[in-house]
Amino acid sequence: GEDVEQSLFLSVREGDSSVINCTYTDSSSTYLYWYKQEPGAGLQLLTYIFSNMDMKQDQRLTVLLNKKDKHLSLRIADTQTGDSAIYFCAETHPGSGGYQKVTFGTGTKLQVIP
Amino acid sequence: GAGVSQSPSNKVTEKGKDVELRCDPISGHTALYWYRQRLGQGLEFLIYFQGNSAPDKSGLPSDRFSAERTGESVSTLTIQRTQQEDSAVYLCASSTRTGINIQYFGAGTRLSVL
Numbered sequence: 001g002e003d004v005e006q007s008l009f010l011s012v013r014e015g016d017s018s019v020i021n022c023t024y025t026d027s028s029s030t031y032l033y034w035y036k037q038e039p040g041a042g043l044q045l046l047t048y049i050f051s052n053m054d055m056k057q058d059q060r061l062t063v064l065l066n067k068k069d070k071h072l073s074l075r076i077a078d079t080q081t082g083d084s085a086i087y088f089c090a091e092t093h094p095g096s097g098g099y100q101k102v103t104f105g106t107g108t109k110l111q112v113i114p
Numbered sequence: 115g116a117g118v119s120q121s122p123s124n125k126v127t128e129k130g131k132d133v134e135l136r137c138d139p140i141s142g143h144t145a146l147y148w149y150r151q152r153l154g155q156g157l158e159f160l161i162y163f164q165g166n167s168a169p170d171k172s173g174l175p176s177d178r179f180s181a182e183r184t185g186e187s188v189s190t191l192t193i194q195r196t197q198q199e200d201s202a203v204y205l206c207a208s209s210t211r212t213g214i215n216i217q218y219f220g221a222g223t224r225l226s227v228l
Contacts, residue, residue, distance in 0.1 A: 004156075031214050042118070042205055042219030043157075088156065092215060096170045099145070099162065100215045106156035 004105035006089055011111045018076040020108045022089030025070065029091040030100060032065060034074045037086045037107070046074075046087075076110075084112045116140075118220035120206050126226045127196055135191040135223045139208030146189050147217060148181060149205045157205065163189060196227045 003025045012018045024032070029051050035043040049056045049063045049072075056063045062075040072091075076083055086107040095101025119138040127133050139146050148160040159173040163183045174180070178197075183189040193200055203224050207217035 008154075033216075040221065042207070042221050043217075044219070045216050048214055048216070095162065096172065098169070099164065101159070101162070101170065102147075102215065102217060103159070104149075104157040 004089055004091060004103050006087075006105040006108045008106065009109050009111070011113060012079050013113050014079060014081055016079055018074075018079045018083070018110055018112075020074045020076075020087050020089075020110065022072040022074075022105055023070055024072065024089070024091045024103075024105075026091060026093045026103070027070070028093050031092045032063075032072050033090040033092075033102070034061075034063065034072075035088040035090060035104070037088065039085075043088060079110075079112050081112045081114055084110055086110070118206055118208055118218050120204075120220035120223050122223060123221065124224045124226075126228065128228055129198060130195055132192065132194045133196055133225065135193075135204050135206075135225070137189045137191070137206030137208075137220060139187065139189070139206070140218055141187075143208035143210055143218070144186060145209045145215075146183060147207045147209075148189070148191050149207065151203045151205055151222070153202070160191070160204075193225075196225075198227050201225055201227045 005023045033048040034046045037043045060077045064073045088107045089105040092100040121136045146163040149157040162170040178194045181191045203222040205222045207219045209217045
């Protein structure tokens with residue numbers, strides 16, 4: 001079945017760049033997402049990329065997609081303490097019932113050290 | 115409402131008791147999803163509603179789990195004869211189910227089975 005893998009933990013110093021990596025198995029993925037989860041809260045969409053794109057930039061966020069290797073990354077420039085959270089990679093694929101089913105990764109906990 | 119609302123935010127129950135978890139999606143969102151998030155793990159898909167029907171309930175772990183949705187709005191997830199392994203955060207999300215299928219999440223219900 002579909003599988004999305006992430007490393008569990010990343011620690012960076014404030015002001016440095018953070019790079020969170022994700023690999024997925026479904027070659028028919030249409031959209032790929034990055035969600036952010038702060039403590040005690042639900043997930044919130046950060047950004048997304050279409051599977052026919054290589055890169056997307058949105059302010060401090062840069063998403064890179066290597067479709068051949070099924071590898072997605074999220075780069076956060078000038079990381080701040082407010083960026084400390086769990087980051088989930090997710091991809092869509094056709095699910096039963098004729099909809100785009102979303103499979104989430106295991107999440108990467110980002111710790112920003114002041 | 116302005117966002118996805120879940121109640122209760124916390125639930126402590128004894129093993130063997132039944133529990134009901136409630137989700138109020140964003141008004142007008144036809145799609146509704148339930149996920150389970152065990153401590154330190156990613157999101158586990160449980161069930162998807164389109165309107166009041168559930169075309170994909172493939173993630174329900176056992177027949178102790180059931181869900182319904184009424185009025186194309188509120189959804190209830192029921193767990194019968196709770197077990198300690200049911201302890202987790204249960205997240206609800208809703209979406210318009212169009213295009214990129216951005217899911218909007220509630221803050222979740224933290225269920226603890228003693």
